[in-house]
Amino acid sequence: MKRTRKWFIIALFILVLSKGIRTQTDGVSFAKTVRCMEAREEWETASPVAIDPMRYTYLGSGVQFYAFLSEDGTTVLKLFKHYHIGPPTPLLKKLPFTASVVEAREKRMESIFKSALFSASHCRKETGVVALQINPSKKLLPILEVKDKIGVRHHVDLNRTPFVLQRHADPFFETLETLSPSEIAKAISQLVETLKTFDSSDHLLSTNYGFCEKVPCAIDIGSLKKRVHPATKRDLYFLTLQLRQWLEQRYPQQIPTLDEAIG
Incomplete structure (x- = not known):
């Protein structure tokens, strides 16, 4: 019984240590x-x-x-x-x-x-x-x-x-916040054109996109692929929904720019 308990404690210690190292690294x-x-x-x-x-x-x-x-x-x-x-x-x-x-x-x-x-x-x-x-x-x-x-x-x-x-890309929304109205409008158009270029399993703008010298770019390239069919208006609406929500709170005057880019 004591021997079993001893090995159980050792195994538990190793497990906790392993988890701690994994968290730290x-x-x-x-x-x-x-x-x-x-x-x-x-x-x-x-x-x-x-x-x-x-x-x-x-x-x-x-x-x-x-x-x-x-x-x-x-x-x-x-x-x-x-x-x-x-x-x-x-x-x-x-x-x-x-x-x-x-x-x-x-x-x-x-x-x-x-x-x-x-x-x-x-x-x-x-x-x-x-x-x-x-x-x-x-x-x-x-x-x-x-x-x-x-x-x-x-x-x-x-x-x-x-x-x-x-x-290295700067964070998407933090960078967008620093741009002038004309630069924001340009970035919106560039982003939509980029989204038309390829498909991905994850288009979340806040984590998978950024700005390289004020130009929108995809950070996560591990799931990109060529589009089999052109992106539809519905596709682009949902792909840019996070951007739309952000614009509604900060720059509602830019919503027409987004709508025009989507088509």
């Missing part, structure tokens, strides 16, 4: 950024522009990426999150009865890579994508120093690690 695990799929021809991209070996600091964690802000505040390094929980994929591939889990992980990554490629190939201006690397690099890239949420330094080899570089 925001769940960041660089093991999850390691390439776990073979290179494919369709994932080839143009050689990245020259990348300065700057330091990067933890910015946030999403469903598909870990994000780090460059020391000059202009660029965001995004590392693909290859899985969420459980053992690393390379280890799973060596274990029995795990084929379905590996298949699900790879299918998920194929979808994310496809969205990233679409953004880099067709929507650079609308997404602020500067560089994308999925397959191992054919050009020597720097090893970057990044700091996680608790300040621990890590080194990321861009030659081996899939990544996205995006221009």
Whole structure:
């Protein structure tokens, strides 16, 4: 009885410690950024522009990426999150009865890579994508120093690690608040045109959009895809509903501008 109780207390302690560490680090695990799929021809991209070996600091964690802000505040390094929980994929591939889990992980990554490629190939201006690397690099890239949420330094080899570089975007509504009436009108029109360009599983403006030098841009590129059919007036109405509600409270005179942009 005492022995069982002892092991229970140890297990509980490990569980609490693990949860505490996860909370402190925001769940960041660089093991999850390691390439776990073979290179494919369709994932080839143009050689990245020259990348300065700057330091990067933890910015946030999403469903598909870990994000780090460059020391000059202009660029965001995004590392693909290859899985969420459980053992690393390379280890799973060596274990029995795990084929379905590996298949699900790879299918998920194929979808994310496809969205990233679409953004880099067709929507650079609308997404602020500067560089994308999925397959191992054919050009020597720097090893970057990044700091996680608790300040621990890590080194990321861009030659081996899939990544996205995006221009740092300012928060959407906070930036909109600072613009002049004419700039707001222009931004509304630009946003609607951007929303016509691609589809996404999440168009929430407050979290997935921002401004790159006063131009609206999509921050979350992990679920972007080419529209199968042109966006309808109804589609655009609901995609811009959050903006409409914001304008009604602050700049109701801009509602006609939004309506005109929607068509």
